[in-house]
Amino acid sequence: MKLVPLGDKVVLKQLQAEETTKSGIVLPGQAKEKPQQAEVIAVGPGGVVDGKEVTMQVKVGDKVIYSKYAGTEVKLEDEEFIVVKQNDIVAIVED
Template identity: 45%
Template structure:
């Protein structure tokens, strides 16, 4: 994974989604139009956190964490031919350990 040229602001996170499966377990090839949108990815970069009511709230995730997020979370962007999602930390459902 290359170092990102995007530094998210506030409580935003840049995530590289895991690639969607190309085949089923039985070996059937899945066409692009029928692939499930991935809901797991790796945090490439995270913002510094946010300030709420004068208090700084640090991020719960950091670079390299594998995270789960909602199916329609984030905004898709393409950088150097790679697909990424940029989303708020609150869109992340959990960290996979």
């Protein structure tokens, strides 16, 4: 199965949370916050959304940071994804 987003939607796969802090403290499972960093898995076509022309600025493979409470969580074939609007993505992480 494959998720194909519509309009200005983007499918993200969350990156794993760090198990230890920079100072070396190991975090138990419930203490870990879900990261707001994800990899772009699929991108919608853009086009006219709510009467405005939308050009997609992210592409598959980009690592991005998204708003904390954004999107819809989806579980598909034992994998979890988040579907967000492009304007819920706040930055692209460049190496």
